[in-house]
Amino acid sequence: MATERGAFRLLRAAVRPSSTTRPTARRLAPSSCPSLWSKEISSSWQLSSTRSSAVNGTTSCVRCFSTSSTRREVKAVKPKPPPLDLSQYPPHLIRNFAIIAHIDHGKSTLADRMLEITGTIPPSQAAVDRMDEDQKNEQVLDTLKVERERGITVRAQSASMFYDHPDGTKYLLNLLDTPGHADFSSELLRSLLPSQGALLLVDAAQGIQAQTLSVLDEARKRNLTVVGAVNKWDLVKDDGRGEAAVKELSALLDCEEDEILRVSAKTGLGVESVLEGVVARIPPPPPYVEAEKLRALAFDSYYDSFRGVVSLVAVVEGEIKKGDQVTSTTTGLSYPILDLGILSPREISIAENPVVASRTLRKGMVGWVVCAMKDVKDAHLGDTFHHTHAPMPPLESFEPLKSMVFAGCYPMEPGGFPKLEDAIKRLTLTDRSVTSNRESSSFLGQGFRLGFNGSLHMDVFRQRLEDEYAEEIIVTRPLVPVRIVYKNGTEKIIDNPDDFPDPGEMLKVAEILEPTIRATIVAPEEYTGAIINLCTAHRGVPLSHTYLSTPSSAHSAARITLVYSLPLSSIITNFHSTLKSLTSGFASFDYEEGPYERGDLCRMNILVNSVKVDALCSVLHRSAVQKEGRDWAKRLREVVPRQQYEVVIQAAVGSSIIARERVAPMKKDVTARIHGGGDISRKLKLLAKQKEGKKRLRERSIGNVTIPLKSLYTVLGGQEHKRKGGAKDKDK
């Protein structure tokens, strides 16, 4: 690659116009194209000299957008306008595929490169000048503020692109970029619905990680064809780690090493071969059948204040056009299609667009429809639409994941509830995996109890909510759903610590069950001991211990896969960050839902001057109560302002106090008025009077301690969350 870079620099110098002569169009020799690291690109090399010379006399390669010109000149090269005659694309010329991988293995970056190479989006500066290592990628499909700030994909996004294969055939590729984190796996599941295949990426430097295994598992469950690719090839160069990753991945996919693609999404190396691989190896949707009845699968939706609900659909059978009357199989409601089109990656309407030759979305295509659906509650993920006059059974869908982490959400500002309610309604539309129910707290007033798929999901939603709501919000301590089985056979699921049975009611309880997870940890072998200790400390039960790989070169260590059963409640706070720090960041962690297991749980109350602060109560395992109690009492003492009277903070389980902290009262020097040689009995009298006054004050203050909401916000991690918001969220 070093020689190629050198060649590129020489090339740039050779074609750079002199200051005295006017630049002229110049053909680059194929071997000069900087992206010729892959043979595939070399064979399909072509120049847009006519187009570029018309602009400013420079040359550029239409496939990789590398150029001999300066940055300013190249910006003027326009992307190809997408050909919008959709009738050219029967199912055999369509490929629907998802990009799946462990977090941060480069899915969004690869999606960017594919969109650039196919001319769907203009080249980003990084693509124009691939030699600039520090150029930032655009992450075009990561559109949310929170995604850009944290550098993670939160929402799956789709984009259609038109690909000119080197053999001259044009293909319509529908790409779905998925999130890597387990907390957003419902996004992954819905992205797999319209796909016939998946591109599985693995970071060349890291190899297979825990989520590589789990996303592959999901793809296999849906019988998708999986194409393996090792990304970030530029990072490994010739040090053997890349080939080790190829070996691992080929063993995992049970294929030849030659079938694994070598890619660098950052530099563009091998991206053309990925497009060719997708076309060659991922099967097309089933062929078109004459007079087939419509079945369209809704796999996503968002709300537009003018048009109502916009649904993303995969046309599985038949075709759909403007004016059609369709019926939802879930609600039975019928709607006229008002507008429809494709996402490329922005909406392009095909209903009335003069540059569009065909007006229908046909079998195998993925696009959006607006169908006069005004109520967001009617938009269901996995819904099937059929023509109202031709009823059809629903298509196979997916089970949405259950909420596993619950927390209360309250406005900081008094009277902020209606605004918060509105913001939650709007956000839950784009994130269907969040559940919300009204609740009220004696301390915080009216609010909501929200359910999430995990703690990162909760953190991300909180940040999106604060952006949307434009105010700070208080989010209470997370709780996993606890199942209470009573002696009379009845059961109750508890998602609020306040509903946990009191000691009196406990006599009627037969058992308390808590959710567990099946955690998979992948790490270099040397960290095995540390990981086992960590899991044991979190009440883990080992399930399996296998070798993922043996060392294949001086640069790759043997790696192990540990599978543990862990109580969900023990991993929602700091398990992942501790795992990362114990293993110097080398371990990766993923989990799936496990069964409910018996747990010795109890409710810990936090009392301030004997009054329960419901926002701080939690349900914990009895072994963790002492430590947690002391911790929370201390944290609260730091933020409760000193008052005229003493404030006592206690952590209690039932009637037993497990931790106590005290905030000393403010002390006024009442003897100050008495000068140096004053009478001692007068001083004592004043002090006794002050003591009496404070006693009365304290008696009055019971149940009336003022804890500013800002202090609660801090103690519940609000500031921490703000600080974390700016950083990349790899550690979650």
Ligand SMILES: Nc1nc2c(ncn2[C@@H]2O[C@H](COP(=O)(O)OP(=O)(O)OP(=O)(O)O)[C@@H](O)[C@H]2O)c(=O)[nH]1
């Ligand atoms: N050196 C190098 N860095 C890359 C490459 N591909 C991606 N990256 C970097 O890796 C980081 C993560 O890339 P993303 O594309 O956000 O990864 P992702 O898989 O979409 O991440 P999630 O969606 O959060 O799971 C970014 O900083 C990218 O710039 C590559 O080929 N080479």
